[in-house]
Amino acid sequence: MAYINDTYLDLQGSYLFAEVQRRVSAFKTQCPEASLIRMGIGDVTKPLVPVVIEAMHRAVDEMADSNTFRGYGPEQGYDFLVQQILRSEYQSKGISLEPSEIFVSDGCKSDMGNIGDILSDKNIVAVTDPVYPVYVDTNVMAGRAGSIQANGFWSKLVYLPCNAENGFVPELPKEHVDVMYLCFPNNPTGTTLTRGQLKVFVDYALKNNVLILFDAAYEAFISESDVPRSIYEIEGAQECAIEFRSFSKSAGFTGIRCGYTVVPKKVCAYSRSGKKEPLQALWNRRQTTKFNGVSYVTQRAAEAALSDEGKRQTSEQVAYYMEHAKLIRSTLEGLGWQVFGGVNAPYVWFKAPEGLRSWDFFDRMLREIHVIATPGVGFGPSGEGYLRLTAFADTKSTQEAMARVAQWKR
């Protein structure tokens, strides 16, 4: 008699974006003529840049010819891409890593979800709050979250609240913690840490043997010089942190799937017998056993995106989105609302006026001005009272949405 992994039954049913979609669909049935502007989900809208398209066509042609055809590639990614990542993303910032510390994958979400495979289910896990739901849900699946409580918190997770009161800089955990997820620039709040603020976490991790899982999926949107693009800009981070990177937002790869994870060989965790084990070897074993590498065509696309010309072309897209973020920020600020993020990230996070709750203000925006935001509480209890707008819509829609917000007679 086969048995399921019971922790799956603990997962909460209504996923944030599904509930948003349900409310939007219900509204569309009532008001089919309303012109909706979607500023909820963080998906890119600009097409792939020319240098990436050219690289993909070339790679497809290689696959058509028996002299250049490629079958199974290395599970960890082709050397041409690994070397390009090292050069363009790390050596250029004075960070020295080895090729075997880079693992190319089909995206951050897979890696952030799968990393738990190599970690004990007994670890005490800290997450910032609000938080990207994948960190929480994958720990529920692994049995590390405990049970959900009436206040929306999981019994075994340690929450580090981020809110207007602490300027979205989480405090260090007060209780014992083994593993800590950090995401900066932050999804959902769009806020960042300075080098000095991130150093506090690295120092804490080194002192307490805590493993930091650092999600840097939005690093391409950083514009301020005191905000680190990689956690490895902080001394000692190569001994305590795994970094997750993605081409999804920086180069518009949400539909072609590529990311990478950096596991420095010095990052260790303990076995039951108390021995220090390097996580690079464990992750390598996980990836070679349960994964078969990324499409050759996609890897050539990623290589092109990191070339000098690729960087130039994709940075224009980033600038295009960040113009939207600027407009959103200035519009909401003009109304006297409390606004966060949107300077080093494509997300603007704001407090619903008049102390309204997230879903209530979501419904009012949807019904009265037909703009779809994401309710902050969907990202965790500390998100209550906030909403997120993304800068990924096109310019015309963003301008129209902001005109509606500005003229809104509430």
Place this chain on the structure above:
Amino acid sequence: MAYINDTYLDLQGSYLFAEVQRRVSAFKTQCPEASLIRMGIGDVTKPLVPVVIEAMHRAVDEMADSNTFRGYGPEQGYDFLVQQILRSEYQSKGISLEPSEIFVSDGCKSDMGNIGDILSDKNIVAVTDPVYPVYVDTNVMAGRAGSIQANGFWSKLVYLPCNAENGFVPELPKEHVDVMYLCFPNNPTGTTLTRGQLKVFVDYALKNNVLILFDAAYEAFISESDVPRSIYEIEGAQECAIEFRSFSKSAGFTGIRCGYTVVPKKVCAYSRSGKKEPLQALWNRRQTTKFNGVSYVTQRAAEAALSDEGKRQTSEQVAYYMEHAKLIRSTLEGLGWQVFGGVNAPYVWFKAPEGLRSWDFFDRMLREIHVIATPGVGFGPSGEGYLRLTAFADTKSTQEAMARVAQWKR
């Protein structure tokens, strides 16, 4: 203090193909002038067929235009591909499945590795022996395998031997089993079950509430009419079996990564409280949480491979490889060796003559005729004394290798 998943330390170090590579490299250092023919690893060599290449170029062009650009797709795969799979692979065989029972992925290896996520670590798992190493290793990682014993068997796994004595038709388990992996056409032996033989397993699974994980990655190579292409050809299988399929071998996708997993809604397993839970919902949750779908370009490639013209073009490649299998079979049989597989699969499995052990005969083939096979014992204890040859090399190499075997003065 972060802790590792200790089961990773139980994994066996020297992976089969790494050891093959080590011996080959050592030989090449001794005899750099030897002309080696590789018939070990099961990777395709023919380029992608024209209809697939055209579909990929079109899809790349769509990604270059904001009117046709696609960002995040459904984690379960685009409807166009799911519908094509249903039509071409199932409805055509009289099998009725729903679109939501098909999950497109980046390949069989990922899905066969990840499926354990939704199953309890307490399940007793049966594998055939010899076996594709991923089934065993992923169960070691999940803690379901117990400890390795001196005889090469894991203490908690139930082994179903397949050998010349039972005609490579495993017997039903004698002990209690919850989950059973079956792979037909078989990797590594290339042997198959008839409908009647597979029905015995389905009936057993239904009677004992056993979950069958059916790996059908090689179904495209089946030529005999009484060999089922899908386990769902057997009545009742939609209540007890999950089927894994791949484009890797049927359409040469080892380098562009696409497969799919079928989880019928009637397939259930039990929760701790004894309630029947449909696995389709659990797998859907797993995939939407830890996976972000397959490249749009790859999904268009897969759709094209299953079109009428795609089927025609890829079936020519299959026929090309199967000509090699035929030549390998007839050559080895001509020497009076015991030969299996190679009729409905691109693998030929043979018994080393004179009772030699797998690695000993591997070494002799390598040193004396410079042909690289795969030692059967690397796939499990019951593979001792056997070797595997693949039909995936090109025609010239295959002919040359078989000429060397035929003229071999041992």
